[in-house]
Amino acid sequence: MSASPDATWLQACRAAALLALDPAGTGVVLRARPGPVREAWLDRLRALLPASAPVTRLPAGIADDALLGGLDLPATLRTGRPVAQAGLLARSDGGVVLVPMAERLAPGTAARIAQGLDAGAVEVARDGVATRCPARFGLVLLDEGEGDDEAVPAGLADRIALHLDLDAVPVGALTAALPLRDLAAARAADPDTPPDASETLCALATRLGIASLRAPLLALRVARLHAALEGRAAVGEADLAAAAALVLAPRARAWPQEEEQDERTGEDAPPADEAEGDDNRHEGRQEGEDRLLAAVEASLPPGLLARLLAGDGPRIRSAGAGRAGAVAAAPRGRPVGARPGDPRRGRLALIETLRAAAPWQRLRRGDGEARLRITADDLRIRRLVQRRETTTIFAVDASGSAALERLAEAKGAVEQLLAECYVRRDRVALVAFRGRGADLLLVPTRSLVRAKRALAALPGGGGTPLACGIEAAARLAATERRGGRSPVVLLLTDGRANIDRAGRPGRAQAGADALAAARALAAEGTRALVIDTAARPQDSARALAAAMRARYLALPQADAARLARAVREAAPAA
Known part of the structure; x- marks a missing residue:
């Protein structure tokens, strides 16, 4: 038995009333896509909240000074002394903070919000100000993620009392709404x-x-x-x-499979009358x-x-754990703060420069002087980054030699690596090479289920067209790079090629083609990791890793922890 859409909507209306009673003590994780159902629920919440309770929307990519508070620059320049300014959390005291696309919330921002929820206050100690402001606010996390691999940060979800899923509620169910109540008596x-x-x-x-x-x-x-x-x-x-x-x-x-029995262990049996009373209370x-x-x-x-x-309950999702993609300093991109520097070697951060100079104006100005005095130590330049998703491309040797010896073990290693990529929220792709060519079995995706299904269906046998496999991985890496993502290639092979680039047998030419393809991959700047799947480490696999400028790892010596660490090191730095 499960809840009908009408019952789900009525339950959501009740949750809105409970949140309005005590925003700071409850909070809601609302899984719903943008649309009339979600807007109807939010409108209902606004109608139930007190008129004095602010409802604030958290901007995407909010900076720390805007979230927590900091220096009030105009007031500081006007008075010549540091003046504090409240941030969004402090301004939301007694009200509700709406977080759109909460599944994409930056880990640092999520941690600061969680700290505010726990403390009921926000402390700021920087830029010459030190303040503590009350910040008892309710949190509404709007989860718009696709599938189980996108979710709100686990640390925030655990602190939220009410979890609602309105994705299956049709617009017609909104007519079953509970009547609005006057909550003044309930609050008292x-x-x-x-x-x-x-x-x-x-x-x-x-x-x-x-x-x-x-x-x-x-x-x-x-x-x-x-x-x-x-x-x-x-x-x-x-x-x-x-x-x-x-x-x-x-x-x-989980769900209870049978009635649990209350067993007494290591205790003396109580008197009969007490035992009977305990049994009645237990029943x-x-x-x-x-x-x-x-x-x-x-x-x-x-x-x-x-x-x-x-036994297949909802996965405990940890969005935001690990790296969400490569972060590279760039002349263009998203500002992530400022640092001391020369404006001739970067873009001047005017507000940060004024903020650094403001607390010292009373000391620098002469009597009756009104102009602003700025020194070289005050100058700040912007820090700009471009965040890119990481795509991990698995290129798996499914040839006869690998199939006969280590394909099963290689599949097990790939499953461990897939789980590591899933935790980091990487996109994954699967290329398999056997016979006379290579096939793209899985286009880049975040779905761990699809990746494991494609891996389980991977056939084995035939020749080893190693050059074709590397070239297929390189083409896919180039496509991902053009799409603004950071590719990393994980090549699982014993390195013993016997089919050349044209599909003809012959170890000498096949080996030369494989090394040439490896050098071409390295020339493109693609990060890579070569995992030797042979029963014993092979010189051919080592030579391939050297040509690819990749780290070499022998599968017999690689446990799960070592494999995961190697993948993290091969992935672009965050």
Whole structure:
């Protein structure tokens, strides 16, 4: 059983009311694409928030001084002394911060927002100012990611109580909306909490395979808010059920297969009357957990229960972990700050220059002097970078020699490398060469499932057209480079070529063609890694790595950790 679209929308409306009651204590991860459903939910949230609560949209690529605060340059120049200016988080105190495309949030920005959520304040100590501003804000993370390999940063998602998925809600379901409520009385309420409520939620989280310690705490907070919303003086089972559906259900990683038994280990048996009382309390608590579990089941998205029962629950996605692409200093690109320097060797950062000079004006100016005095030490130039995605191209030797000896082991190594690329959010592609040529089995993609499926279907046997495989990888690398991405080639082979570039057999010509293709790849500046898949390290593979200017790694000596480290080192530096 799973939630219908109408029920999902009603649950989302209830979540909007709970968020409006306590923005800083809840927050929402809203998975929904731009459209009328998402806008209807956001409009409903704005209508429920107090008139004094600001709703601020986080700009993409926001700088630290705009996010956290810093020097108020006009006021500093006017007064001749450092004057602090509040950042976006401090200005959002008591309100809500909307984060569009939260799956693309920079790791540093996500970390600073998480710190603000934990502390309820923002501290700034730079540019001659030192301030601490209250910043108790609610966070609405708009997740517009495609598939499981794009998601909001895990550190923020874990701190957010309510997780909603409105992708399957049609526009027609909006007519089933709950009536808007006056939440003033609910904000002033303080419902009592039963002593065993936290224990029940913790036990339910354990049964659902939820490892986060924040989840049951957030669920308890939501249960209290739900009781206040319904006008109850104490938290009841209906409130716990609503909290379990909104907080625990989206985080479920498993589903109980059978009833758990309460076993006493290492304890003396209590007296009979105490044991009977404990049994009754345990049975009552177990029945309560089962009813909450039924509420969770009714709120699961379609198809999720079947995956949980099969042990294939939602992946714990860690967007933003590792490098998201190569970052190169460039004369053009996105500004990422400023540094001291000569404007003749870069672009003058005027605001940063004035900010550096402003605190010293009172000391530099003479009596009655109004002009601004700037020294060479104040000059700042812009730091510009161009961030590019990384595409990891796997070129796999599927020839007869590799198939007979190490193709199975090579596939296992590639799976480990694919997982490493997935963590870094690289695009991956798969080129296989065998017989008389090379085939592109997988175009560049971020889908780990598609990559593993293409790898599993990789056939083996035939000759070793090594030059064709390297040239196919080089052509794909050139295409990715033209698209603004940074390619890196991972070549898995024993290096023993026996088919030349024209498809004719012959080891001498095939080896020469392979070395020529390797040198051409190196001349293009493509980073590469050669993994020797032979049972024993081969001189031919070493020579190929040298011609390619690539690192050489022998598969028999490469464990998973060493392979992952080698891929990170071969990838363009972030």
